[in-house]
Amino acid sequence: MAKLLEVKDLKKYFPVRSAPLGFGRKWVKAVDRVSFTIAPGETLGLVGESGCGKTTVGRSILRLIEPTGGKVFFKGTDITSLAGKKVRLFRPKMQIVFQDPYSSLNPRMVVLDLVGEGLHGVSLQKKKDLVVGVLERVGLSPEILYHYPHEFSGGQRQRIAIARAILLQPELLICDEAVSALDVSIQAQIINLLIKLRQEMKMAYLFISHDLAVVKHISHRVAVMYLGQIMEVAPTKRLFANPLHPYTKFLLAAVPVPDPECKRERLVLSGEAQMGADFARTRVDEGCCFAPRCPYAEDRCRREEPPLVTAGKGHQVKCFLVKSK
Amino acid sequence: METALLEVKNLAVHFQTAGEPGGAGIAGGVSAGVIKAVDGVSFQLLPGETFGLVGESGCGKSVTALSLLKLLPTPPAILAGGEVIYRPEKKRPGKDLWQLPHGDLLKLRGKEISLIFQEPMTSLNPVMKIGRQIGEALRIHSAEKTPAAKEIRREVLAMLTRVGIHHPERAYDAYPHELSGGMRQRAMIAMALICRPKLVIADEPTTALDVTIQAQILELLKELQASYHLSLLLITHNLGIIAETAHRVAVMYMGRIVELASVKELFHNPLHPYTLGLFSSIPRLDKEEALAAIPGMVPDPLRLPAGCYFAPRCPKAMEVCHREYPMSREVAPGHTVACWLQEK
Ligand SMILES: Nc1ncnc2c1ncn2[C@@H]1O[C@H](COP(=O)(O)OP(=O)(O)OP(=O)(O)O)[C@@H](O)[C@H]1O
Ligand SMILES: Nc1ncnc2c1ncn2[C@@H]1O[C@H](COP(=O)(O)OP(=O)(O)OP(=O)(O)O)[C@@H](O)[C@H]1O
Ligand code: SF4
Ligand SMILES: [Mg+2]
C-alpha cells in the first residue's frame, strides 16, 4: 500500500524548567523515536494516557512545533527539511482539529471568515458558495454565515472547526481529542460525521484520543503510546481482541464497561506514569520505560530496551515477553 | 423498601441570571431569566448503597449534590423548594437538612456527610500540608475532648495508608501541589473519610484522571464503601462507571429525573427514549455497533419546550409529548419512568 504519511524516528525533547542550562541539563522526552505510517484513506488511532506525547506527535508532524529529530514524509516529500515557505504549500493538504473549539476559533470572526480563511484570491461570491457547501457537509445551515463562535454550542463549534479544516480538501486530517470535550450524545454525532466525511472525501485521519472506546470505533489501526514511545501497534480488531503488551492489557482492562453483568478479570495497574517537568525522567536511557510499573518486569527489562518485534500481520510490540514471528 | 438514610423530595433549585448584552444566539446564548437547574428531583439513598446520578453536562447533577448541604451561594442560587430528610438512626424521625440551623448543618458537613470533588484542588487548601489539613478535619469534628496531637497524627497516617498512599509520611508533609493528580484524589478521599461519615457525595471523582488511575480510585471507593458501610451518592456522566459501581441509578435530563431503577434493570430494560439514546451513543469496547446519535441538542434552559423536555429530540414523540410534561410512574418495582409512552 502506498504511504500517505511516514513518520520516522520522530523525537521532541523539551528542556526541564528548573534544570540549569548547559551540561547536565535534563530533558523531557515527550516524543521518543516514534515511527509509523498512514495509508491514503486510512485512520490510525493514537491512544495513551495524559502526557504520553500524543499532541506533541500531531503538532510535530505539521511542524507547528519543530521536532528535535526524525523525519516526516508526506507523499514521499520530507517535510521536516523544507524551509518555511515550502511547508506552507503542504498545509492545505494536512489539517488539524483540536479538542477545544472554544479556543481554536477566533471569537471576533464570523463563520464565513472563519471557515473561509484559507481561501485566497477568490471572489466573495465564490467564497460564500464554497463555505456554504462545506457547512452543509458538516450538517450546519447556511443561515449561520454571519454569526460569531460564542453563539454556538460546543458540538456546533466543533462542526465549524471541522468545516474549516476540510474546506481545502485535505488528504490528512489530524484530530487531536476532537470529540473529547463533548457530551456523549453530541460526541456520537461528531464521530458519525467524521466517519461519513472520511468516506465521502477519502481522507486519512490521525485520530488522537485518550478514550479507547472512541478510538476503537473509528480507527483501522491503533498505536498505543507510553511515555513518549509507541509500545504496540496493530489493526484495530486485533489490538482489542488480542493485546500483547502488558501496558495495553492494563489500559483496556481499566476502561469501565457499561454492562453490570460483565464479569471480567479485574486487572488494576498500580503506580503512575512519571513524566513531565515535575518528574523529569531521571532514568538513564536504559531498560523498558514501562518496567517501573510492569508486574511482569524481569531484570533484563530494567537493563535493556526491548526491540519492536513483529508479532503478527501488522502487529508490532515493544516487549521482551512477546516473541517475534 | 429499607428506611432511607437520605430522602430527597421534590428538590428545586433555580438560578437568577442577568444575561449578557446581545445574548440569545443560535444555540441560545445567554439571556436573562430564571434557570430551573433542578426542578422537582426526588430520590432515596439507602444505607450502604451506591446511588448513581448520571446525565449530560448541565443537566443539574452538581447543583443537586451541592444543594443537599446548602453549599451553593445564594444568590445566584435560589433554593426554591423541597425537603432533604436525613435519618442517621433508623428508629428516630429524620431531620430536614434545609431546615437545620446553620451551626448544626456545619457540624454534619465533613463529619457525617462529606464530599469528594472532581478537582481535589478545590477542596484542599494549597498552602497547608496534607497531614495537617486532614488532622484539622478530625480535630474540629471530635465530639468532646480534642484528641492529642500524636493521636491525630497516628490516625491520619493510618488513613493515608488505607487509601493506598505508599509513603504516608512523605504525603503527610507534602503540600497538595507536590502530589500527582491520583495521589491528591487519594488524599481528598482520606480527608472525606477521616471522621467515618455515613454518607459521601462524590461529584465526578475520577473524571480528571487517566483511566488506569481512575480504575485504582474506583476500586478504592468500592472497597472503602463496603468496609465502612457508607452510602455513596456517585455523580458521573460515564455509564461504564455507573455499571461497575452503582446499585441504583437515576438518569437526569434538563433538571429532572427521567428514569430511575436498579442498575441491572436500567441497563437491561431501559425505557425512557433518552436513556436508550444515551446507550446507543456510547462507543463500547465490548461490542461492535454503529453509533446511533441522539439528534439535535439540549434545549436552552431559559426556553424549555412546553411538554416533555426531550420531545424535540425524541424519535418516538407523540402529539401529547409536545403539550404536557409526563408524570413519573412506577412501571416495575423500583423502576420509575417519566414518559408518555408508559401511559397506557
Ligand atoms: N511546550 C512544552 N514545554 C515543555 N514540556 C512540554 C511542552 N509541551 C508538552 N510538554 C510535555 O511533553 C509531554 C507530552 O505532552 P503532550 O501534550 O504531547 O501529551 P498528550 O499525550 O497530548 O497528553 P494529553 O492527553 O494530556 O493531551 C508532557 O510531559 C508535557 O508536560
Ligand atoms: N452559578 C450559576 N449561575 C447560573 N447558572 C448556573 C450556576 N451553576 C449552575 N448553573 C446552571 O445550572 C444547570 C445545571 O448545572 P450543573 O452544574 O448542576 O450541571 P452538571 O449536570 O453538574 O453538569 P456537568 O456534567 O457539566 O458537571 C446548568 O444549566 C448551569 O448552567
Ligand atoms: S414523553 Fe414523548 S417526547 Fe418525551 S421521551 Fe416520552 S415519547 Fe419521547
Ligand atoms: Mg494532548
Ligand SMILES: [Mg+2]
Ligand atoms: Mg457537574
